[in-house]
Amino acid sequence: MQEIDYLIVGSGIAGLCIAECLHSEHASILIINQPLSGEASIVSSGLINPITGKRFVKSWNYHEIEKTFLAFYSNLEDKLQIKFLSELQLIETLHSAEEENQWLSRTADPEYMDYMGVLTAEKIPGFRKEELTVYGRINKAYRVDVELLLSTWMDYFRKQECFREELFDYNEIQIKSNSIHYKAMRINKSIIFCEGYRLVHNPYFNWLPLFSLKGECLQFYCDHLLQDHIFKSTYAIVPKGKHRFWCGSNFELDQMELNCTNIEMENQLNFVKNLVEAPIEIINHAFGIRPAIKDRRPVLGKHPENSRLIVFGGLGTKGFSIAPYCAIALKDHLVHSKPLPKSTDIGRFLKKHYQNHS
Numbered sequence: 379m380q381e382i383d384y385l386i387v388g389s390g391i392a393g394l395c396i397a398e399c400l401h402s403e404h405a406s407i408l409i410i411n412q413p414l415s416g417e418a419s420i421v422s423s424g425l426i427n428p429i430t431g432k433r434f435v436k437s438w439n440y441h442e443i444e445k446t447f448l449a450f451y452s453n454l455e456d457k458l459q460i461k462f463l464s465e466l467q468l469i470e471t472l473h474s475a476e477e478e479n480q481w482l483s484r485t486a487d488p489e490y491m492d493y494m495g496v497l498t499a500e501k502i503p504g505f506r507k508e509e510l511t512v513y514g515r516i517n518k519a520y521r522v523d524v525e526l527l528l529s530t531w532m533d534y535f536r537k538q539e540c541f542r543e544e545l546f547d548y549n550e551i552q553i554k555s556n557s558i559h560y561k562a563m564r565i566n567k568s569i570i571f572c573e574g575y576r577l578v579h580n581p582y583f584n585w586l587p588l589f590s591l592k593g594e595c596l597q598f599y600c601d602h603l604l605q606d607h608i609f610k611s612t613y614a615i616v617p618k619g620k621h622r623f624w625c626g627s628n629f630e631l632d633q634m635e636l637n638c639t640n641i642e643m644e645n646q647l648n649f650v651k652n653l654v655e656a657p658i659e660i661i662n663h664a665f666g667i668r669p670a671i672k673d674r675r676p677v678l679g680k681h682p683e684n685s686r687l688i689v690f691g692g693l694g695t696k697g698f699s700i701a702p703y704c705a706i707a708l709k710d711h712l713v714h715s716k717p718l719p720k721s722t723d724i725g726r727f728l729k730k731h732y733q734n735h736s
């Protein structure tokens with residue numbers, strides 16, 4: 379019988395980050411993943427934007443989160459011998475005098491000075507500009523090369539014989555007093571569910587206040603567009619290297635139809651054609667479903683009755699920045715019995731959601 383410490387279900391950014399943390403603690407792990415329609419990490423642009431929303435607010439716990447992902451990704455680049463994280467400037471289009479005022483008041487705040495630059499009306503090379511358009515520059519934005527990172531990381535775990543392509547079947551779980559079994563495998567510690575939006579189908583965790591945000595994106599080639607900044611207006615245009623660009627995305631609440639739509643494809647295509655001066659060639663149009671939680675924070679921790687069943691979910695729109703922080707906190711909780719940060723702890727939902735559900 380195969381014996382391992384942790385079984386990890388899902389190899390999106392959540393599953394791979396927790397696998398990395400546990401593997402570096404010398405725990406024996408196995409990742410089970412089946413590429414399923416709607417998976418989010420692989421279609422994402424990997425953009426990390428410190429300042430978001432119409433009011434230009436710094437992302438949740440950003441100081442801590444930035445410090446953590448910079449160290450985590452830098453160690454990972456050394457280990458995997460690839461360069462997947464780039465710091466880029468983000469150019470944000472401001473749409474009204476109110477947004478301009480909001481921007482100006484933020485730039486006067488010492489908390490924001492490092493991140494938000496002066497307003498400019500200068501044309502951005504390669505992009506059409508209306509006469510009155512004003513841009514703000516966001517410094518210290520990053521882009522993760524998602525395809526390179528995920529494929530190299532999964533290959534690494536495959537070579538370590540820690541990765542299997544397979545659909546996880548909840549009916550095959552047997553909970554015993556000192557261990558948990560899955561099919562013919564004995565798991566000494568826990569099963570960690572990192573299933574993205576598919577957590578809604580998980581009989582152990584579907585009581586959580588989950589919701590999903592579907593998004594579509596368009597990839598295109600353009601020989602004449604520069605690769606050195608991210609452009610943001612109604613949609614973002616993110617450079618992907620080798621003259622490839624990613625455009626997206628919309629947010630469709632609880633829209634579970636597993637396909638792309640003609641209407642969104644047209645919206646994005648019109649956006650790109652109206653904005654980009656040079657001809658473009660479409661590579662593909664794709665969709666994914668962001669896994670979110672009603673209070674917009676991730677969810678980590680043990681099942682209230684089966685403490686060997688663990689959840690790592692709800693990464694929402696910011697998976698690539700917050701996954702390393704969450705994975706380290708979850709590893710510290712599981713291996714070193716440290717408490718989870720309160721705002722991520724599954725315990726916050728027990729009273730209202732678990733007790734009402736059972």
Ligand SMILES: Cc1cc2nc3c(=O)[nH]c(=O)nc-3n(C[C@H](O)[C@H](O)[C@H](O)COP(=O)(O)OP(=O)(O)OC[C@H]3O[C@@H](n4cnc5c(N)ncnc54)[C@H](O)[C@@H]3O)c2cc1C
Pocket residue numbers: 387388389390391392393410411412413414415416417418419420421422423424425426544545546547572573574575576591592593594595626627665666667668669690691692693694695696697698699
């Ligand atoms: C269009 C779009 C653009 C985005 N852009 C950004 C961005 O620029 N920056 C950013 O930080 N975030 C972005 N996001 C959000 C980000 O992608 C998510 O927060 C993150 O990818 C969620 O990761 P995850 O590992 O939880 O889920 P997923 O990436 O969905 O991974 C879950 C994996 O588990 C597998 N799985 C599920 N159930 C089972 C099972 N029973 N058996 C086996 N395998 C299973 C799935 O197939 C999948 O591979 C974007 C999302 C979308 C949809």
